[in-house]
Every structure is written in structure tokens, then in C-alpha cells.
Amino acid sequence: MLIDSHCHPQFPHFDKDRDEIIENALKQGVFMICVGTDFETSKQALELAKRYDIEPSLTANYGAGGIWATAGLHPNNNLKEKFNPEKYEALLNQDKVVGFGEIGLDYYRTEKPEDQKIQRERLEQQIELAVKIGKPVVFHCRDAKTGSLGNAHRELTDMIKGKQLTGVIHSFTGTQKEAEKYLELDFCLGLNGIITFSEQYEEIVKYIPLEKILLETDAPYLTPLPFRSKRNKPSYVKYVAEKIAQIKNVSYNLVAEQTTKNTKELFRIYE
DSSP: EEEEEEEOOSSGTTTTTHHEEEEEEEHHTEEEEOOSSHHHHHHHHHHHHHHOEEEEEHHHOOOSEEEEEEEEOOSOOOTTOOOOOOHHHHHHTTEEEEEEEEEEEEEOOOOHHHHHHHHHHHHHHHHHHHHHOOOOEEEEEEEOOGGGGGOOOHHHHHHHHTTOOOOEEEEOOOHHHHHHHHHHHHEEEEETHHHHHHHGGGHHHSSSSSGGGEEEEOSSSHHHHHHHHSOOOGGHHHHHHHHHHHOOOOOOOOEEEHHHHHHHHHHHHOO
16 A cells, blocks of 8 residues: 555546546555645535545555545645635644645745745744644645755754644755755655656655655646656556665565555544
8 A cells, every 4th residue: 555645636638537546546645634725726626525435445454435535725836826724724623634734935946035935924824724623734845046045954843843733845845954844844755757757856765754755647747757748647646656665675574564654644544
């Protein structure tokens, strides 16, 4: 069993074969958390999570379900849209919504200081709501192309320090020092197909304890080798697990078992 802790099967990229893609993953024992990026995609994630039930034989030891959802407003999504805490809180309190996200900071695609300021202001509101509802948070955090345009990881750690939050830093591509700070705050780090085609992250993968790693695809994006340049799918999360096992020199089964345990415990999926 594997859990893709971060994917977007509700996106238009899957409109023509969504059921086929999801059912194929579930048959392979790949469960998934469908992540929202604005109110509409969050609602769609919840609809998928409610609609799908996998075969009882596959859930005998793990509980019912197969798909869970999160709800949030991505930092790059429509900076003119004001965050509405009441609207999102109602969605976050729905059954099968296991986390708040993805939310965060992205200075890579948002370079103007005034737009970064809007991201920070929205995130402050979102963190306030996260503390209130007590669900784990899925943070998106990406630094600027040059240091002069802001350090998103430093600002995010400053904003969440002392807030009694739990969660994951999705698609972590920061430095070892930044990883250390997140680990000190007891956050998990999400790893995806990037580690299969970019050798620069091997030392980071070695450094992060297996007990703090979540597997993810970010499907339809960031497709791992050997399918690079094609559309990503939740079932491809196994290639991320294989790469982690190779880098850490441990068994694939150990990676699968531990990362599944990590995801279940963080998102309290089977309580």
C-alpha cells in the first residue's frame, strides 16, 4: 500500500479519463489525498473523496475510503481574491476533508514585492484559521529565483513558529538548513518526482529521516522518471518510493510502510 499525499485528480487534465486513472491507482493499492487550490477545486476534491469507495478486501486492514481531500487557497491563485475564512471553514469541517491546503508562499512565480505582500497577508489569515480548526496544513513554499526577491522558506518558518501547527511542506526543494528548521517545528516534508530527475536533492533525501517523509506526485505535474514529460498520475508515486529507497539504501517495502504510516498519522485518516 502507498498513499499519494498530494495530487490533483479533480483538475481538467483528467476530465477525459478521471475514473480510469483513479480506479487504476486504487486497484494497485495506491490511495490518495486530493488537494484543493481554491474554493472550487477544493469542493471538487471533496466530491471525489465522497464518491469513491474501494473494494472491502483492499480496506480490511486500513479502513474505508481510498481518497481524502484538503481545502485551501494556493498562494498563486488569483491574488485579487480575498480569503474568506468563514467559507473555507465550512468546507474544512466536512467529513473526508483531512487537511488545510495547499496554502503558503510562492516567490518564484510571484516576483513583485506588492504581490508577495498580498500572499503574506492572505497566509496570515489562513494560519489563524489553521490554528482554530486544528487540522494539519499542506504548505506550498517556493523561493524566488534570486535571493534579492525574498526568502519564502525563512518567512514561512517565522510565520508558523510557536503556532502549534502540524503539517507537511509539499514538494520540498529547499536547503538542508531549511529542512532542519521545518523538522525542528515537527513538520513532515513531501517528496515527489523531482528527486527522480534532479540529482541535486540526493543529499537532502539522505538527510531527512524516513519517519518525516511523505510521498506525493503533485499529479498532473512533476512526472517522475521514466515518464518524464508525460502527464503525471497518482499510481506513479511508486517511482518516488523506489528512488527514496535507492538513495537511502533501504528496502522499497520499508519506504512504502513507513511513509504510509507517516501520512495516516499526520492526517489522522484512520482514527
